[in-house]
Amino acid sequence: MGPAFQRLNPSRTPAPSTDNDPMTALAEQRTTERYGVNAPYTAVRVEPRNGVGVPLEGHAYDVSATGLRFELDEALKVGEPLSLELLLPGAGGWVRLAGRVVRLFDEADDPGPRRMAVHVDSFENELHRERLLGHLDRGYLMMA
Template sequence: MQSNIDRRLHTRYSLPAMYWAVKVRPLDSDEFLWEGHAYDISVGGVRFELDRGIEPGTPVAMQIEPPHAAVAGTTERRAVFVFANVVWLEDEDEPGPVRMAAVFSRFARTGDEELLKTKLFNGWFAQAA
């Protein structure tokens, strides 16, 4: 018997392809080593792709760049920074970018969670299935 109960704590939102850029780094690196794109996102996590897979269980730091992420009252663009754990990895043997998912453990800076919520809850994005 299969259960269709959604165990997620947060509503996920589908994102247009290649619309939200992501940069990822292992916690022992000061530089973001890998770049890719988000496919769907919630306040609690993100599904994204990179050119290489990251093993589930790996803690990472992520920079998520919402489109037009300007700080109110300025022209400064602002990304969201989070610490996360990779929880899911698509089959790496397939050619092309690898899709995976990460659960956010915490937001790195004051205001990052609020910025993400503002972008998600503005009515522009459809809820993911």
């Protein structure tokens, strides 16, 4: 994975929440539609950007232009920066991006592999951004 990334939207700031419910707060911050993907066929490779640890492999469950929900065998910490590669069948190759973990699903609700959500901060380059956005625009995926 390359070290240089393009900023996704440097002027975007999350909308403030007026509700104390964390799920409502997350939903209010979404600025793009989420699309469900077929998890067994949508691979992710994650590498912590702090240089500690080994790359991890898992599967994505839904994706948008600004984030995705995925699972790994090990939980990452909320706020942890990472480099991620996403393979969407039919997208023409891996999508490489940088992001940070914004949500870790409750272990009691999520036995086994841990599901988490990541916010996309940037793409490796414009090709990777266009690869993801083009795939979402083609209409192959259902809204989540």
